[in-house]
Amino acid sequence: MVQSFSRGELSAEALVEASLRRASSRASLNAVIELAAPKALATARALDLRRRRGESLPPLAGLPLLVKDNIDWVELPTTGATPALRDFIPSATAPPLTRLIEAGAIVIGKANLHELASGVTCAHQGDWPSPVRNPHAPERIAGGSSGGNAAAIAAGIVTCGLGTDTGGSLRIPAALCGIVGFRPSRFSLGHQRYPQGGVLPISPRHDTVGPMGRSVRDIQMLDAVMTGNRRRVEEVRPAKLRLGVAPWFWSPLDPRLRDALEQALQRFAEVGVTLVEVDLDELDTLNARVSPVINLHEPSFAIPAYLAKHRAPLTLEEIIAGVVDDDVRRAFERTLAGETAPLYQQACEQHAPALSARFDRLFTAHRLDALCLPTTLLPALPITSVAKARIPIAGRLHSCFDAYIRNTTPLSSAGLPSISLPAGTTRDGLPVGLELAGSRGDDDRLLAIAAALEALLDPSPLANLEHAG
Numbered sequence: 001m002v003q004s005f006s007r008g009e010l011s012a013e014a015l016v017e018a019s020l021r022r023a024s025s026r027a028s029l030n031a032v033i034e035l036a037a038p039k040a041l042a043t044a045r046a047l048d049l050r051r052r053r054g055e056s057l058p059p060l061a062g063l064p065l066l067v068k069d070n071i072d073w074v075e076l077p078t079t080g081a082t083p084a085l086r087d088f089i090p091s092a093t094a095p096p097l098t099r100l101i102e103a104g105a106i107v108i109g110k111a112n113l114h115e116l117a118s119g120v121t122c123a124h125q126g127d128w129p130s131p132v133r134n135p136h137a138p139e140r141i142a143g144g145s146s147g148g149n150a151a152a153i154a155a156g157i158v159t160c161g162l163g164t165d166t167g168g169s170l171r172i173p174a175a176l177c178g179i180v181g182f183r184p185s186r187f188s189l190g191h192q193r194y195p196q197g198g199v200l201p202i203s204p205r206h207d208t209v210g211p212m213g214r215s216v217r218d219i220q221m222l223d224a225v226m227t228g229n230r231r232r233v234e235e236v237r238p239a240k241l242r243l244g245v246a247p248w249f250w251s252p253l254d255p256r257l258r259d260a261l262e263q264a265l266q267r268f269a270e271v272g273v274t275l276v277e278v279d280l281d282e283l284d285t286l287n288a289r290v291s292p293v294i295n296l297h298e299p300s301f302a303i304p305a306y307l308a309k310h311r312a313p314l315t316l317e318e319i320i321a322g323v324v325d326d327d328v329r330r331a332f333e334r335t336l337a338g339e340t341a342p343l344y345q346q347a348c349e350q351h352a353p354a355l356s357a358r359f360d361r362l363f364t365a366h367r368l369d370a371l372c373l374p375t376t377l378l379p380a381l382p383i384t385s386v387a388k389a390r391i392p393i394a395g396r397l398h399s400c401f402d403a404y405i406r407n408t409t410p411l412s413s414a415g416l417p418s419i420s421l422p423a424g425t426t427r428d429g430l431p432v433g434l435e436l437a438g439s440r441g442d443d444d445r446l447l448a449i450a451a452a453l454e455a456l457l458d459p460s461p462l463a464n465l466e467h468a469g
């Protein structure tokens with residue numbers, strides 16, 4: 001789209017109008033919470049005028065963009081898909097989004113998400129917002145919590161979106177909808193890849209904004225703008241790569257995904273990639289001391305601080321009282337009860353560094369370029385079954401939430417950069433996601449590796465939505 005505008009083949013107004021039309025014709029997917037059509041069209045016309053005048057244009061000029069509705073934009077409410085915040089207008093735009101807007105991206109609206117970004121399905125139980133539907137199979141989930149973005153990109157409403165990820169919220173819906181989702185490295189509260197702030201929080205230690213798109217090139221384009229560093233893209237030769245394959249990630253895999261993912265590994269091996277089996281069998285224990293402890297406790301102070309910053313006349317208790325989805329309400333009631341508060345300091349100061357160090361040692365000992373794993377253990381489930389679903393993993397039954405985050409959340413807890421790539425489909429046409437994770441801080445290298453391996457994978461086709469008008 002950016003190229004079409006820059007070459008003069010299409011006007012920015014035409015690009016935005018096309019996105020708005022697709023959003024309208026595919027409204028039954030419930031991917032969008034609210035459109036900003038007048039603002040988007042006015043911005044597009046201003047860009048068209050600049051081009052006619054011969055002015056220089058920013059790098060993303062003319063790119064329609066959807067923004068997850070827990071990321072602040074002063075033009076629309078930040079609802080978090082929860083009733084208490086439905087009319088809440090933030091006082092400032094999130095810094096990463098500001099960079100994209102300044103680079104010429106045109107926000108067409110806010111994307112649907114799992115309530116308060118605290119789940120993996122977007123299968124809302126109330127009348128507003130409605131459940132996000134997977135464009136490849138509308139009776140199934142799109143994943144979450146950034147499910148609206150993933151569905152919109154897969155459906156062709158936009159080519160790119162801006163989401164967030166705490167324990168898997170970018171990568172899970174990317175995998176289930178057949179697009180690309182990138183979570184950047186996290187080192188500490190003060191050391192992030194993108195500018196901080198402007199997000200309705202869950203966990204300041206784990207939350208991160210991240211780009212979503214149809215290709216790794218889309219991700220690199222947005223990433224370069226948000227980092228403020230348009231560096232030269234490294235070229236990677238697959239034959240020189242060493243990818244770690246840990247049975248811990250692969251052994252519980254649903255058989256419906258196995259054919260596509262094992263075929264991906266075979267293709268990597270055929271072009272000379274070295275696949276190295278590595279041991280991470282203690283990951284359950286290590287992660288259990290970090291992710292659930294931190295992510296359950298931090299909303300207790302992070303959300304009140306966010307509300308105070310924006311002078312919102314609400315309390316955390318009032319927000320929770322209005323929560324519609326049972327799974328979200330139960331989680332936040334545990335937060336209010338201070339269930340993990342006694343373990344919080346040790347989780348931050350001892351267990352989180354130990355988890356990160358475990359991955360650091362693994363990469364060093366095996367000279368790995370990246371880890372390679374299934375993004376999710378199972379494909380998209382039917383919307384009607386997720387509330388009561390119990391999925392067997394290693395001899396135990398797990399909730400839908402635990403099953404979907406099982407492979408993604410340890411990487412988040414350790415601060416690793418990770419990216420989910422489309423890797424074909426199941427026999428019945430459901431998208432399959434393959435995840436790559438790199439060393440902390442090695443984001444540019446990971447994106448280059450992903451770009452090199454992407455060409456070896458079977459992409460998920462854009463969804464056929466004739467039946468989902």
